[in-house]
Amino acid sequence: MKTMQNELLEWYAKNHRDLAFRKDQDAYKIWISEIMAQQTRIEAMLPYFERFLILFPNLTALANADDEALHKAWQGLGYYSRCRNLKKCAIECMKRFHGELPKTKAELKTLPGIGEYTAGAIASIAYKEKVSAIDGNVIRVFSRLYDIQEDVTSIKTRRKIESLVDRSLVQPIDQYNQAIMELGALICIPKVPKCSACPIREFCQASDPASLPIKPEKKKRKKEKKVLYVWVHDGRVHLNKRKATGLLANMYEFDEKLPAHYESVVSLGEYTHIFSHVEWEMQANLVYTNKEDSGFYAMDEIENEIALPSAFKPFYERLKEVIFDEEKN
Known part of the structure; x- marks a missing residue:
């Protein structure tokens, strides 16, 4: 049958x-x-x-x-x-x-x-x-x-x-x-x-x-605006580790403030990252600092050992482009 x-x-x-x-x-x-x-x-x-x-x-x-x-x-x-x-x-x-x-x-x-x-x-x-x-x-x-x-x-x-x-x-x-x-x-x-x-x-x-299937209308995602500052000293990049709980727990992120000492600032543009419940509308700036403390990483370390969330990857890629262009010139 x-x-x-x-x-x-x-x-x-x-x-x-x-x-x-x-x-x-x-x-x-x-x-x-x-x-x-x-x-x-x-x-x-x-x-x-x-x-x-x-x-x-x-x-x-x-x-x-x-x-x-x-x-x-x-x-x-x-x-x-x-x-x-x-x-x-x-x-x-x-x-x-x-x-x-x-x-x-x-x-x-x-x-x-x-x-x-x-x-x-x-x-x-x-x-x-x-x-x-x-x-x-x-x-x-x-x-x-x-x-x-x-x-x-x-x-x-x-x-x-x-x-x-x-x-x-x-x-x-x-x-x-x-x-x-x-x-x-x-x-x-x-x-x-x-x-x-x-x-x-x-x-x-x-x-x-x-x-079909019938589902309720999705709630609108909350929108948050962020300004990021990517600190760079002598080709090394500053990263912070996020809290152990919440969104992107224990992951690495760029700073949201300027360093105490810096020389110049270059725009890295804008990017919106969409999570399931929130959107981050971000703009980022490359900040050349003349002082290095803890928390700076070589790019090889970031590439091979550190998990940088996809929310920040576009800015990291733009950062590499800027640094590459400077080295070439």
Whole structure:
């Protein structure tokens, strides 16, 4: 008998992407890939994933990772709390689970940085536990499949979708869960779904798939203005370490004041960086100071050892251009 699950599994077998973390279904690789893929496109995160595994190939290496080296490996992915939670989670696994990621969704959810979806993905794909893994792709697919005309961010609707997904689960569970996610990523996409190419379109109840899922209007992001001063002395750049909590915790930043002693100031232009909840509207100035104290770093150190947040990278790149032009002249 033709079923939605059979059609989906058959489509997945023929059309899934050949992604590095799917090849051996190793729990550690799946976990790292899922954390990296949060807020980041799969295609964009793959180079980071491969470099990260070279530096931190297993839980032991990650648990013992130097914080600066870990931040540097994560540089460019943003949302740095994710990489800090990776290390916390690795340490917990060493203490509580004999140096392995636990094998059940319930146990995985007790670890730092692992929520409902990530726990389900690891448990079902790596350990074949028959549990759901519901991400944004799955929510979109099922909201259209069952024509759910309610706000999918509400607890009531979320539970309704979870129930529908749970009732649909079939073996092989690792392939099935990935098939739903892949369908959402490649076919049942936001705004303009490719319905004509959908392997389960005959089972879809939505009269207007593009209008689903229903979500509340996003709140406007708060805007903050910042003036930055990039202190430079003899080719070395001054950086401050941010607080251990909050946005960009423990990361490095440029100053927001002039040094006590300086010779000249050169504009580095403007740049707006968008975080999930706030926008920084920044302008920056290169400040040549005639005095160096602690906190100055050679550019080689910044390039190779320090994780400079992407919020400040445009100014750092402009700084290099200015210094290069001066040296050339």
